[in-house]
Amino acid sequence: MAIGTRDTEKPLRILQLIPSLEAGGAERACLDIAAALSAEGGTSWVFSEGGRMADELSTLGGVLVKRAAATKNPARIIAHGFAIAALARSHAIDIIHARSRAPAWSGLIAAKLTGLPYVTTFHGFYGAQNSLKRLYNSVMIRGDRVIAGSQFMASHIHDTYHCPHDRIALIPRGIDTDRFDPARIDAQAVHALRQKWGASPAQKVILLPGRLTRWKGQGLLLDAVARLNDPALFTVMVGDPQGREGYVSELKTQIDRLGLANAVHIAGHVDDMPTAYQAADIIVSASTDAEAFGRVPVEAMAMGKPIVAADHGGASETLRGAEGQAAFGTLFTPGDAAALAAALQQIPALPAPEMATAARAYVIANYSTQSMCRRTLALYRSLCAAGRAT
Template identity: 45%
Template sequence: MPRPPAILQVLPALDAGGVERGTLEIAEAIGRTGFRPLVASAGGRLAAALGEAHVTLPLAAKNPLAIWRNAAALEALARREGVALIHARSRAPAWSALRAARRLGLPFVTTYHAAYNEGFPGKRLYNSVMAHGDRVIAISRFVAEHLQARHGTDPARVRVIPRGVDPARFDPAAVDPARVAALRAAWDVPAGAPLLLLPARLTRWKGGMVVVEALARLPGAVAVLLGDGRPAFAADLRARAEALGVAGRLRLPGHLADVPAALLAADIVLHASTEPEGFGRSVIEAQAMARPVIASDLGGPRETVRHGETGWLVPPGDATALAGAVQAVLALDPAARAAIGAAARAGVPTLRAMQDATLDVYRELLR
């Protein structure tokens, strides 16, 4: 029997992060249709979840020669696997995928994940590939507006599809309290100490340094910066914490797979990015777990956090304001905090809605 046609997603690697997890979620949805899921990347810790649906290619490389070679490799892969549509999720692989799709006459979809910076000449051109899809998925209204402002993208080609969470996995009732207790013990959080959680990669713009500065204004609180990243920045965080006298209350445990338990272990979940995020998946995951969320007032989180109703917004990069918001939330009575958590959980976009909307984009082009 001939194999059904495939839908190919391309991205640099499959280690950790919202782009990577979204790729796996859409691959799962494709598997429920009459198409085969196929993902090409340089590999990583999440690649094993795809099994034979993953193809290893050096798509993390950004130099022009590598992009050219990857275009030929993707074209050959698409011919061999009977690919019907290519979906690019990051810039360097998107340039390769665009060339392959055009040479084969295949529909080309991009997901525009962020307001990419333009810090050096030619960067806008490099970024623009993400606006070249026959359909461009914007992960928030903020991103859709950015597409129009930066690239003049025809709104008829744009589809706004917010990221979503699995309400079954991110369900407070589904997490064994023993998992939560084990994490607090592993992180050496004293009994009764407020636990502040920043689930984000250890990169400067994610706001880890802002949290450390705020921690100095929050006696007794413990801050957990959950995620891996750049060792040099982790060293900077530890040095600053030492200088502020809070090193004993800062935890940098690295990557953790059990995100629901980590969120439930927190008294407050923080989003402290100093640059606008396209969406902010960690925010809606925390809201799905009915946790109090304090987020930077910029980018995508403005669309999921209604100040004082489903969370709180603070000026980005302002450690004093962040500490003040933490103190205000901790001062609320438990019933008030629970009510805001419940309202947040009730309003989060779901994984199934994101998957179905993405499949609708594929069907639109494949018809």
């Protein structure tokens, strides 16, 4: 795409495209970038259906452009492309950045119409079972730069979609290490939350954070806990079902069938996740499909909590650390309830304080929001300075 001359010293004006702002890692990254842009005098417009995070976006200095951005209707995707192009022209946008496939097609159209640099971020592994699906997914490699949140994801993008290495930008996802700081959590709030969940002071709480969807592994964790048959354990699942009430009913049926009605609590969406982590004794990431990055292990590490995670995807990469060993958590074979149960049994009653300190230090050094935002904004500026896409 041809890119006109821009003043790379002026504050950046970025248009991000994302289906909704309900909850999730892509949504959080979108808001983090909006906040970083605002902090240096720039602005992020966000083309999205909106959601519970829309007010926070506004507070952070972002501007919501409310549209049905999740649509897969070809006519509406094309219409959105022209609308995004018009928006980009009227607000002198510097970069269009797409974070999901459906709006990415609209963004691609707009980038071609305007000549603006186009960035995409792979926030997940997309099914590529047939040629039609691969074609649909391919929009995510049509950016001037394609952001991968982990080395595992970068390899997947190159190997599956044959995207050249020089167009893939490895920018690890980041978390707010000030917010996810055990020293900042109120002990009374922790006590109240455990009571709300129904866990007794003597019980060890196992926490699985993540959207209530099958591939996040809630059912797998229930099977593992049932195998342990330990009354000292209490399991909590936090996450938004996002309309999957049928799946929630399945989980409740599974809980009753396994005799875990008094040992499991489905909490739904939780705003104060740092307090939820602090209220737990063990954090679990049981995703049956590989995570592109996996915030849960990193958030758990920042909170100094023991983490048990499926050994694949971004989670495997972050927990192994620089030396390639499982230095910061316990890994288990994905999809294997017996292996998960065995991993849970390996967690000591009193984790070593030095391990918690080392894990938090590793997150601060490698996976902070500040680092992610700094590198993303530098990527934006490099594209603006180039004068044309490479």
